Amino acid sequence: MTPVAGTPLDTFRAELERLRHDAAEALAAATNAAAVEAARVEFAGARSGRLKAAQKLLGAVPAADKPAAGRDFNDTKASVAALLETAQERFARVEDQADDAIDVTLPGEAVTLGRFHPITQTIRQIQEIMGQLGFECVDGPEVEDQWHNFEALAISPEHPARDPLDNFYLAVARGADPLLLRSQTSTVQIRVMESRDPPLRIVSLGRVYRPDTADATHYPMFHQVEGLFVEPGTNMAHLKSVLRLFASRFLGGDVHVRFRPSFFPFTEPSVEVDMEWGGRWVEMGGAGMVDPAVLAAVGYDQDAVTGFAFGLGVERIAARRYGVEDIRDFYRNDVRFLRQF
């Protein structure tokens, strides 16, 4: 601030203004109570504070100007006192509460959350999408008879799928009918069709069992999701469209579906279903139109209704989705694995 040459009043007022300015700056810069106290001594000290010094300058002001100068002095004194008080309060508050301050970088109270098994998560997501497409989840027994596991599914006694070495047969039978652990969840579809009339949209899901030596891509117990759609006028375009909707939702984006001819006893025509995943065709499961023999086995009118069915192997999908290279890991139940999902 440039000193102003002029009347003694002007000089006095300039000094007051400088003092107020310096006090405000010093207090604003203060980072603790000691700095505030030092500022108080400097500006408002009873003996040698700058206010005291300024008051002495009042004597040099002509008498006519004294009342105005006095008013200005009192205003400046009050202003400095107010600044001091605010600053003191600021640090008093911090220091009062210093004992309650914490290290906010310390970890929070641990909440251990468990996880749903990745197979369950995959099944639930499939269920959810199929639910939006009108498919209802159904469930049935795992110990099955010949009728539901084979005969009603048009799997003839000569078919290799019925070989004792390819199934887990029970040591006990139901009368003359051998029992086995179901080798597919289509058994449930038969049970539902036996008890309900079309139209029908269901997904059966659960554990199935086939004797396979456990390795990175096989396990003798695994999960299947199988869909069944029976309504008048159903054709393969309905099948492809439903699978495309499913694939687009499950994999994200606008996914295309490709059919390759295949063979399953319970569907005809039968196809392998490929979906575009990561820029290439990936085999996702089998599908087809429900074989007329299956419709006949459950007492449906083959001329009135047609249907389609499809099956997905859950482990294979989950393994690919989560980057699991050995499907046996799904059944090791190591929490270091489970907690990652």
Add this chain to the structure above:
Amino acid sequence: MIISSSWLADYVQVPASRDELVERLAMSGLNHEATTTVGDDAAIELEVTSNRPDCLGHIGVAREAAVLFERPLAVPDPRPLEGPEDAARRVAVLIESPEICPYYSARVIRGVRIGPSPTWLVDRLRTVGVASVNNVVDVTNYVMLESGQPLHAFDLANLRGSRIVVRRAIAGEPFTAINHRVYALDDRMGVIADAERPVALAGVMGGAESEISTATVDVLIESAQFAPLPVRAAARGLALASGSSYRFERGPDPAMVDWASRRAAALILELAGGVLDRGTVVAGELACRPAEIALDPRRVSDVLGADVSPQRQRKILVALGFQPADERGLRWRGPSWRRDCTREIDLVEEIVRIEGYERVREDVAVAARPVALSAREIAVRRTGEVLVGRGFCEAMTRSVVDDRLASMESPWGGAPPLVISPPLIRGADRLRRSLLPSLLEARADNAAVGNTDADLFEIARAYLPRSAGAAIDPGSLEEPRLASFVGGGGFNRAKGLADAVIARLGVGTTATVMYRPLTLEGFAFGRAAEIVLVTAGVESGRVGIVGEIAAATLERFSLVGPLAAAELRLDRLDFAVGRQPRLARPAEFPAIERDINLVVAERITWGELDRAIRAAAGDLLETCRVGDVWRDANRLGPGRKSLVVSLTLRSRAGTLTGDEAGRIVDAVVAECGRRCDATLRR
């Protein structure tokens, strides 16, 4: 099936690259596995579905290619020159078991020179992964790989009695196969025998004693039909699968039986010399006249969801070898090699797979239909959510367990576990009756790798036979869905979790949950309970169990306690999940809290006191909680304990007065005194 690229070209000229060929084959039903270069040739590995035995030979695959690329198929017509002598004078054929072998044919070539095969034959066999043996054996393999019809060549000199007898094996009968190992046969299998002993396992493998050797001079060529099941029984039962058994399990083209025999005879004459005896010695009947199949051309569009003109349909069927049985193309007869095609839908599939599935639209609308989750599914999800929220990870353990796990007492009682064959994995052949042993094992597996805090749950079925013995009645096998968990901590933690699950299932809206002491193998004595529900005074069966794992069990599984577990029958606890909650408006008037300190005998349970308090306090009792329980023989007397009980009393009609509260407390104390001999400690 491995196809040699150059071999295939003998029958069809494909006007496209090999990549395009395999792509077209894949898109019409022969999935491409891999192609590898072998010398100047390429081995194309195709996956052939079990309904297409015709494609287990080069000619069948060539036929598919010919149809796809609309090129002619050239199949040779072998006419081997016959000598003057009658084959029937050399050998007799008898089929004793037509259910094993419906048809058998034999040709005889005498005076052959056994030696190495020419290079072209060795190379082709090598391309498809077959080692060369000698000229005669190589020819039989070659013709099988060409036609799909398995053949076998016997050294006629070693067929005793000059007889071929096709019969069922006798149980325990020994047989030495060409691999020089001895097998004990059973009566599900078929054999080719001479006058004295088996010389071949029917449809599977020849015998060592009649095999072609350098000393062989006269050869009998077998070309026959064998039924699938006996062949499979032998191939699987003796682990002797062969190219022959693989084909007979699927059913080769009956029209190829004689063709293959002629083809082999012609090639042997060419490569090994000798004289072919006149005629074929046959037994049985060759059934190969296919039935007529009706086809409504509209069915094709109905299935495909796209139009295929009747002309196009006709063209495809004719190219595939089907013959129209009427002028309009409404009735067809299938070719001998497609015995899988017997119905209209089979013809439809043939047409659409050649037409191509890329014609199927993928954008048709499907009408919306709302669905709801089943009660079972809701119960499963809510249970999981409670446990996951409390730190439990969901495990998936095997439904089939070993004897060690199966032998633990099941909370659900019943007969011994059901046994399966073969075992799921080594040693595991019993269907579990509880999930808890599996979860204990999973916890131990975790501990073994340093995860000492593995709290695990699983929701899965158990298998509860109600009766023992060789036969079970319908309905006597229960498969309840169980929710089980094993976690660190004592009884109270597990019980609290069980309570939370049961509460989340909404059971409390209609039933009261009751815990009763339970003694069960695996659980610490006096530290386990069964859970039952009481509805309108009627008790349910057991719906769950909860308890602390016994020290001996911990030791057995190499586990460290304290560890507690519970198992709940979700099938008996899911009845209320569909119930909509009904709001109970929070009370407007203030509550009064009263603590009372009751002293009772040690044997009195909290459950008994709780019932007495509720009975006495009536509707004005909002909550009743037990606090400290303490024992002090000097101040309370021996065998007595003190419980601090906090009562919250509230009326919905108005503010309770101190006097009213006091009267309720007096009534509570009196009732506890009456029912439980409780005294008030002041």
